[in-house]
Amino acid sequence: MIRVPKAQFRMMNHPIHNRRSSTTTMKAIKTPVGRDAAISHLKPKTTRLSTQGPEECPLTGFPLLNSPFYNKGSAFNLEERKAFNLVGLLPSQVNTLDEQVTRAYDQFRTRKDDLAKNSFMDSLRVQNKVLFYQLVKRHVKEMLPIIYTPTIGDAIEGYSHRFRKPEGCFLDITKPEAIEESLANFGSDQDVDVAVITDGSAILGIGDWSIQGILMYV
Numbered sequence: 001m002i003r004v005p006k007a008q009f010r011m012m013n014h015p016i017h018n019r020r021s022s023t024t025t026m027k028a029i030k031t032p033v034g035r036d037a038a039i040s041h042l043k044p045k046t047t048r049l050s051t052q053g054p055e056e057c058p059l060t061g062f063p064l065l066n067s068p069f070y071n072k073g074s075a076f077n078l079e080e081r082k083a084f085n086l087v088g089l090l091p092s093q094v095n096t097l098d099e100q101v102t103r104a105y106d107q108f109r110t111r112k113d114d115l116a117k118n119s120f121m122d123s124l125r126v127q128n129k130v131l132f133y134q135l136v137k138r139h140v141k142e143m144l145p146i147i148y149t150p151t152i153g154d155a156i157e158g159y160s161h162r163f164r165k166p167e168g169c170f171l172d173i174t175k176p177e178a179i180e181e182s183l184a185n186f187g188s189d190q191d192v193d194v195a196v197i198t199d200g201s202a203i204l205g206i207g208d209w210s211i212q213g214i215l216m217y218v
Contacts, residue, residue, distance in 0.1 A: 060085040126164070159212035159215055169182055169186040
């Protein structure tokens with residue numbers, strides 16, 4: 001038997017009975033101590049785009065990296081990586097937001113035409129919204145014709161061929177009975193600051209493009 005310090009373990013109140021014997025055993029659960037305990041209580045905040053300012057992040061690991069609202073990419077510092085189970089999931093180098101913007105802009109400039117640049121920006125937006133908006137802010141005069149008119153018209157026309165990841169809430173006019181379920185699946189009223197409801201018609205003079213027009217609104 002290995003003797004374990006009481007500080008590191010606590011015993012559950014309910015015994016576990018082994019069906020093969022009459023022996024009653026107790027299950028031990030490890031409780032963090034020392035530095036691990038300090039980290040377990042660490043609640044670093046990451047920036048989420050919200051009208052209420054920064055929010056505590058409820059996600060960890062890959063779900064966090066896959067959330068464009070919370071993902072900071074290589075800008076997660078060492079404490080955040082430990083607290084949010086990101087150790088080993090990112091390159092070891094920690095970058096500032098300024099460094100990320102510079103790198104993203106260099107990547108943007110390598111795209112051969114405006115539609116390719118729009119595709120790059122759309123991909124960045126669904127990965128890291130903070131970085132996306134910071135990049136647009138730094139180069140707004142150059143970026144606006146790419147992410148909005150006139151390039152957005154070509155992007156909308158090719159949406160079905162360039163589809164990567166669903167965004168927004170799609171309501172099927174032929175299935176009105178599914179509207180409530182669709183909205184519930186999208187989230188609660190706490191998840192929405194502004195709602196844009198449209199049928200996608202009369203977009204920038206290019207006509208009715210139905211759900212492909214979602215690129216104009218997300």
